[in-house]
């Protein structure tokens with residue numbers, strides 16, 4: 001194996017574990033999970049005796065292994081391997097060819113779990129479509145594979161966790177009938193992003209922010225994820241989901257809770273999640289008549305992306321030609337508590353936009369009075385930007401004097417890039433798999449959080465349910481109908497990532 005990057009080695013080593021991936025023939029496994037495990041192994045965060053067991057159907061062991069190796073080359077710039085490196089890694093990979101409904105699969109799995117260093121620890125990762133989560137949990141339970149008498153047994157559940165409030169409740173109910181809540185890790189990869197965790201450190205390890213972090217100084221907050229890509233090969237899922245469910249209910253609302261929460265009493269999973277749930281409980285639910293005013297839904301039409309012509313959403317393979325599914329969504333939320341009363345939190349996301357940028361913009365109130373010449377560039381309201389992707393870091397937009405003999409002002413940006421000095425930023429999946437192996441659920445959603453966030457989204461889904469049409473925007477542009485109106489009374493208006 002190649003030398004590890006020192007910065008990636010920060011973190012406690014984990015115990016030897018059987019890492020079981022259900023759906024190991026799928027895209028998530030080769031794009032994210034295997035590259036993350038390779039990197040963890042290289043830097044000593046995955047115990048070298050750990051085993052990786054892939055459960056999948058209909059492939060030979062050889063075809064499966066080849067596809068994983070190809071995945072490393074295709075999706076993860078620094079994990080391409082030569083033959084010797086691959087041999088050193090792949091001897092710990094084992095495949096079980098089995099159906100998730102078939103008892104034999106779990107029997108085979110039971111015999112494949114290895115006693116490692118005196119324990120049979122296992123992480124079961126459900127990289128399968130959501131309809132299968134309960135089937136897997138039931139199979140594990142029935143065969144005693146969730147029994148923690150001789151090692152930990154933890155089950156990772158991917159998103160989407162439900163498609164609405166009822167289905168999320170049902171899923172929680174079904175999983176909790178089979179597993180202990182402490183064994184369930186509902187993953188949201190946004191929370192594994194270094195820069196999202198860094199938000200907590202910036203907020204609670206720096207005393208200068210706290211006095212400003214409230215309605216007295218902040219005009220509004222934008223939390224966004226703009227993507228250049230379209231829906232790729234995921235029409236089947238996306239047609240039922242849309243941007244609101246896909247990104248806002250999960251990733252962006254989770255980020256909102258971290259931005260808005262009170263300092264927890266200690267840095268433990270439940271203390272942090274107790275504060276996050278308080279935020280969600282304080283989010284005002286939209287009344288039916290507010291849905292039109294406080295939300296935006298739009299769908300991409302054809303256009304240009306990265307200098308190439310791209311098709312409209314409705315022309316994508318698998319999408320119905322009269323689909324009204326939104327590929328862009330924006331929502332203005334309010335949090336009714338002492339800290340945030342009256343401050344709009346505007347969450348927005350979209351596909352086929354001009355660039356891939358995800359950020360949190362804290363826009364401060366406007367100057368009460370401008371003392372300086374304004375004929376050049378009038379002073380702007382300050383913004384503190386947490387860039388989640390790309391170029392992770394913090395930027396403070398300020399006003400400064402223009403050099404020369406006048407008092408004209410100019411805009412300047414104080415930059416604090418997160419990955420200075422060649423620091424390597426870990427992938428979210430490395431962080432989160434490591435957390436599961438360490439038994440740290442801080443960055444995973446608890447059952448009550450998921451239900452609360454769906455209950456906030458529910459009125460919007462109801463308001464949109466019977467729509468017969470949807471606004472359109474040209475691919476590769478920021479011309480989203482309704483977005484300027486959504487920011488109408490916000491200082492500085494809509495911040496389009498620059």
Ligand code: BG6
Nearest residue numbers: 159189225227246247251358389
């Ligand atoms: C996924 C969504 O959860 O997150 C995708 O289903 C989206 O639609 C992706 O593209 C974005 O994640 P990232 O880490 O690339 O910003």
